[in-house]
Amino acid sequence: MAAAVSACSSRCLRLILGRPPRAPLASVVEVVEKRRRGGLVAVAATEGSAKSSGEADEQVPSWARPGSDEPPPWAREGGGGGGQQEPGAVELPFFAYLLASAITAIAAIGSIFEYANQRPVFGVVSPDSALYAPLLGFFVFTGIPTSGFLWFKAVQTANKEAEEQDRRDGFS
Numbered sequence: 001m002a003a004a005v006s007a008c009s010s011r012c013l014r015l016i017l018g019r020p021p022r023a024p025l026a027s028v029v030e031v032v033e034k035r036r037r038g039g040l041v042a043v044a045a046t047e048g049s050a051k052s053s054g055e056a057d058e059q060v061p062s063w064a065r066p067g068s069d070e071p072p073p074w075a076r077e078g079g080g081g082g083g084q085q086e087p088g089a090v091e092l093p094f095f096a097y098l099l100a101s102a103i104t105a106i107a108a109i110g111s112i113f114e115y116a117n118q119r120p121v122f123g124v125v126s127p128d129s130a131l132y133a134p135l136l137g138f139f140v141f142t143g144i145p146t147s148g149f150l151w152f153k154a155v156q157t158a159n160k161e162a163e164e165q166d167r168r169d170g171f172s
Contacts, residue, residue: 073170101154
């Protein structure tokens with residue numbers, strides 16, 4: 001390794017200083033040593049870093065190349081996913097499920113506090129009423145599981161939308 005360092009250091013230093021090298025630098029790993037304020041700086045270049053730009057362009061989709069007139073997948077006609085749903089099915093966006101989950105959870109937890117503090121429900125049903133405990137119990141015992149289900153549905157819908165977008169973008 002020391003031989004490789006000393007063999008290429010004169011050529012690499014000429015490149016750094018602005019003088020052309022005597023021979024091209026083509027070894028698999030070349031190390032440059034340069035003194036800077038009493039310390040050594042090592043720079044390594046691998047064979048893979050010298051690939052041509054044509055090899056790097058193979059990974060770039062055709063619609064993303066400069067000068068391409070091809071529209072991105074999400075801007076094409078049809079947009080994808082149009083024929084996969086049932087005609088009468090309506091799919092809500094994930095944030096609608098998330099908002100409904102938060103509101104339901106707040107109402108359910110609020111019902112626990114209403115019962116503990118003996119406050120009237122909506123200012124209508126007083127704590128003396130026979131409907132007070134069953135009404136608050138209904139809100140608590142149906143609201144918490146419903147909130148959990150809506151949270152699960154929000155995550156499921158968000159994952160489905162992300163997978164569909166990945167498919168349209170060409171990732172899997």
